[in-house]
Amino acid sequence: MGRLTGGDPSLLRRINSAVVLHALRTAASPASPLAAAPTLTDLVKVTGLSRPTVEGVVEGLMESGLVVEAPAEEGEARRQGRPARRFRFRVEAGHLLGIEIGPHRIAALMADLSGRVTGSASVDVAEKAPADERLDRVRDAVADLLARSGVPRSGLRAVGVATPGIVEADGTVRLGTALPGWTGLPLGERLRRSFRCPVLVENDANAAAVAEHWKGAATGSDDVVFVLAGLSPGAGSLIGGRLHRGFGGAAGEIGALHLLGREATPEEVLSTTGEPLHPLDEAQVARVFALAREGDEGAAAAVERFMRRLVHDVAALVLALDPELVVVGGWAAGLSGVLEPLRAELSRYCLRPPQVVQSMLGEAAVATGALRLALDHVEKQLFAVESTVTARR
Amino acid sequence: MGRLTGGDPSLLRRINSAVVLHALRTAASPASPLAAAPTLTDLVKVTGLSRPTVEGVVEGLMESGLVVEAPAEEGEARRQGRPARRFRFRVEAGHLLGIEIGPHRIAALMADLSGRVTGSASVDVAEKAPADERLDRVRDAVADLLARSGVPRSGLRAVGVATPGIVEADGTVRLGTALPGWTGLPLGERLRRSFRCPVLVENDANAAAVAEHWKGAATGSDDVVFVLAGLSPGAGSLIGGRLHRGFGGAAGEIGALHLLGREATPEEVLSTTGEPLHPLDEAQVARVFALAREGDEGAAAAVERFMRRLVHDVAALVLALDPELVVVGGWAAGLSGVLEPLRAELSRYCLRPPQVVQSMLGEAAVATGALRLALDHVEKQLFAVESTVTARR
Numbered sequence: 045m046g047r048l049t050g051g052d053p054s055l056l057r058r059i060n061s062a063v064v065l066h067a068l069r070t071a072a073s074p075a076s077p078l079a080a081a082p083t084l085t086d087l088v089k090v091t092g093l094s095r096p097t098v099e100g101v102v103e104g105l106m107e108s109g110l111v112v113e114a115p116a117e118e119g120e121a122r123r124q125g126r127p128a129r130r131f132r133f134r135v136e137a138g139h140l141l142g143i144e145i146g147p148h149r150i151a152a153l154m155a156d157l158s159g160r161v162t163g164s165a166s167v168d169v170a171e172k173a174p175a176d177e178r179l180d181r182v183r184d185a186v187a188d189l190l191a192r193s194g195v196p197r198s199g200l201r202a203v204g205v206a207t208p209g210i211v212e213a214d215g216t217v218r219l220g221t222a223l224p225g226w227t228g229l230p231l232g233e234r235l236r237r238s239f240r241c242p243v244l245v246e247n248d249a250n251a252a253a254v255a256e257h258w259k260g261a262a263t264g265s266d267d268v269v270f271v272l273a274g275l276s277p278g279a280g281s282l283i284g285g286r287l288h289r290g291f292g293g294a295a296g297e298i299g300a301l302h303l304l305g306r307e308a309t310p311e312e313v314l315s316t317t318g319e320p321l322h323p324l325d326e327a328q329v330a331r332v333f334a335l336a337r338e339g340d341e342g343a344a345a346a347v348e349r350f351m352r353r354l355v356h357d358v359a360a361l362v363l364a365l366d367p368e369l370v371v372v373g374g375w376a377a378g379l380s381g382v383l384e385p386l387r388a389e390l391s392r393y394c395l396r397p398p399q400v401v402q403s404m405l406g407e408a409a410v411a412t413g414a415l416r417l418a419l420d421h422v423e424k425q426l427f428a429v430e431s432t433v434t435a436r437r
Numbered sequence: 438m439g440r441l442t443g444g445d446p447s448l449l450r451r452i453n454s455a456v457v458l459h460a461l462r463t464a465a466s467p468a469s470p471l472a473a474a475p476t477l478t479d480l481v482k483v484t485g486l487s488r489p490t491v492e493g494v495v496e497g498l499m500e501s502g503l504v505v506e507a508p509a510e511e512g513e514a515r516r517q518g519r520p521a522r523r524f525r526f527r528v529e530a531g532h533l534l535g536i537e538i539g540p541h542r543i544a545a546l547m548a549d550l551s552g553r554v555t556g557s558a559s560v561d562v563a564e565k566a567p568a569d570e571r572l573d574r575v576r577d578a579v580a581d582l583l584a585r586s587g588v589p590r591s592g593l594r595a596v597g598v599a600t601p602g603i604v605e606a607d608g609t610v611r612l613g614t615a616l617p618g619w620t621g622l623p624l625g626e627r628l629r630r631s632f633r634c635p636v637l638v639e640n641d642a643n644a645a646a647v648a649e650h651w652k653g654a655a656t657g658s659d660d661v662v663f664v665l666a667g668l669s670p671g672a673g674s675l676i677g678g679r680l681h682r683g684f685g686g687a688a689g690e691i692g693a694l695h696l697l698g699r700e701a702t703p704e705e706v707l708s709t710t711g712e713p714l715h716p717l718d719e720a721q722v723a724r725v726f727a728l729a730r731e732g733d734e735g736a737a738a739a740v741e742r743f744m745r746r747l748v749h750d751v752a753a754l755v756l757a758l759d760p761e762l763v764v765v766g767g768w769a770a771g772l773s774g775v776l777e778p779l780r781a782e783l784s785r786y787c788l789r790p791p792q793v794v795q796s797m798l799g800e801a802a803v804a805t806g807a808l809r810l811a812l813d814h815v816e817k818q819l820f821a822v823e824s825t826v827t828a829r830r
Contacts, residue, residue, distance in 0.1 A: 366683020
């Protein structure tokens with residue numbers, strides 16, 4: 045239980061600073077009733093703090109570069125006397141990166157402190173590239189993006205990284221079979237050498253769930269399962285609007301369910317020849333789906349096996365979590381004939397079937413989620429009231 | 438984001454009252470460093486509130502009957518002058534009920550405001566009893582318990598009820614196939630007619646999860662899946678110490694997974710004759726397990742099918758949620774040969790296998806959880822700081 049009276053003065057200063065900064069940031073959003081650049085009087089009114097407190101806090105925020113005096117608004121100069129000073133939050137005071145490290149591709153997004161994307165870069169990488177080479181490609185993409193954006197490396201406030209695998213809290217990949225050399229890789233530690241700011245590492249499906257909730261197909265729901273549909277599906281879940289990572293960061297790794305009863309691997313399930321498919325060969329998989337559409341019986345049977353598996357895995361997630369919404373992304377989401385059967389089957393055997401929709405962010409989902417995680421981290425530092433209060437419960 | 442300055446005075450009064458009551462209640466626990474019945478000076482020190490504020494609050498709490506002046510502690514009278522007044526939280530100022538409505542049995546527990554169990558009652562009910570008859574048995578059990586405890590009905594502050602099925606937020610059973618007439622029953626509304634206090638209805642496995650976390654096998658973990666193992670397993674989950682009900686209250690209803698691919702029903706799975714077992718005939722099931730132990734091949738095969746199903750369902754939960762701990766309860770937990778295979782199989786195909794332990798509360802788990810939910814409700818009213826602050830985030 046929190047004690048709301050007393051408390052130490054430095055905490056109070058931090059809270060007051062966060063309250064003022066939050067007010068300034070909110071003012072900058074188009075929906076705000078405040079002037080885009082409020083005066084001290086505006087800030088006193090909206091925060092409930094005393095004028096001397098607000099003055100002191102704004103002074104400190106200007107020193108740190110997060111707040112700047114704004115030019116007087118048009119028309120104001122005409123009024124009598126000197127116009128009141130106005131202030132605005134400097135969204136350009138820092139930048140964030142969101143990076144996807146995938147099997148075929150490294151994608152990076154840059155944003156300012158408001159979360160607005162200001163640049164992107166992407167480089168291809170060989171599926172079989174060892175970890176060191178893959179990390180070199182990450183550095184290439186970042187260097188390219190920084191150079192083109194004119195943002196110095198020291199201007200980065202946080203970097204979010206998303207990748208396949210079970211990721212520990214410190215950014216180590218506990219298990220990642222999709223990428224060579226990934227299991228056991230201290231990915232966070234390795235990447236921290238390239239940056240002077242915090243580096244946050246997350247599972248790719250978890251990041252995609254966060255992204256769809258931020259600006260994709262799940263903005264209207266706080267209880268979401270995102271399925272990264274591929275040969276072996278992964279999933280990320282939001283519960284009450286928060287990412288559910290699980291006790292060991294392994295929540296949603298439902299692809300392992302087929303190990304039960306020693307069922308066929310996904311690569312065998314979709315095979316039409318008896319030879320298992322290569323797990324990352326998406327073209328080969330698309331070919332099987334195309335053949336099925338053209339009436340090839342072997343391919344149709346393989347696709348049916350694949351769908352049955354996918355529906356089963358998603359159903360297990362839905363029964364365990366009971367989400368409001370399931371968002372399907374990943375390459376398999378783009379294949380026609382995935383969404384409809386999933387909907388039909390889920391409504392048959394889920395007690396309360398969720399809505400099922402396709403990802404809106406598509407290929408950008410994972411990097412966008414990584415960016416959001418970086419933004420979350422920075423917001424927690426800048427607008428620390430919430431975390432301060434909840435930590436004291 | 439919470440604003441911690443300003444705010445309305447009635448809210449502040451409520452918070453201060455909750456802070457003082459909480460201090461008094463904490464003082465009453467044996468582990469407290471405070472005197473069991475603190476003085477005003479003690480309360481001023483521990484709450485950080487001013488003396489006049491504490492005096493006013495204590496006055497109000499005494500008027501409401503929640504606090505009473507305690508006799509001076511031994512030895513104090515010998516000191517000079519009049520001893521300082523001492524106060525204590527009246528745990529006997531109200532009572533709570535936790536009720537399990539099961540297929541064979543109604544069980545009720547009574548507790549005081551500290552959560553200490555002060556009485557219990559249980560009545561049998563026919564498996565096929567219609568809803569009205571089952572509710573009559575609930576009223577019988579409650580009347581018996583009240584009479585034996587000498588607690589007037591008006592002394593009840595909250596009643597928790599747990600029962601099989603998917604339960605909506607208002608206490609209506611959305612789906613409950615285990616009990617006749619249960620689906621669609623406005624259970625909360627029906628029971629509220631018998632009580633003048635709030636009645637909270639919850640799914641039985643959810644309640645059991647809460648109970649094991651409170652005073653059972655899961656006191657050491659906040660990330661727990663409780664499996665109510667029977668022919669068709671249900672489950673309840675705690676995530677970060679909080680019950681995860683799901684968007685529609687259906688989380689953990691993993692028993693439905695066998696509907697996928699139109700697999701055999703649980704009653705068929707455990708049959709040795711081809712005739713499905715009766716779903717609630719626990720004796721019949723125990724007989725199959727006993728036969729298997731004696732070497733009967735048909736029974737052994739049936740038990741193996743049953744175990745495979747149970748392990749699969751639990752694995753789906755574990756993969757989706759990644760809990761630290763799985764607690765197995767329900768009648769099947771008592772059958773030898775359930776826990777070990779579950780552990781072995783989970784460690785084979787879960788990426789990060791959780792601990793698997795048996796329920797400590799056994800038959801009492803569901804009613805105990807219902808009691809805890811009633812206590813949670815009352816605590817939220819009495820010690821409202823936390824909910825007030827978090828609601829303002």
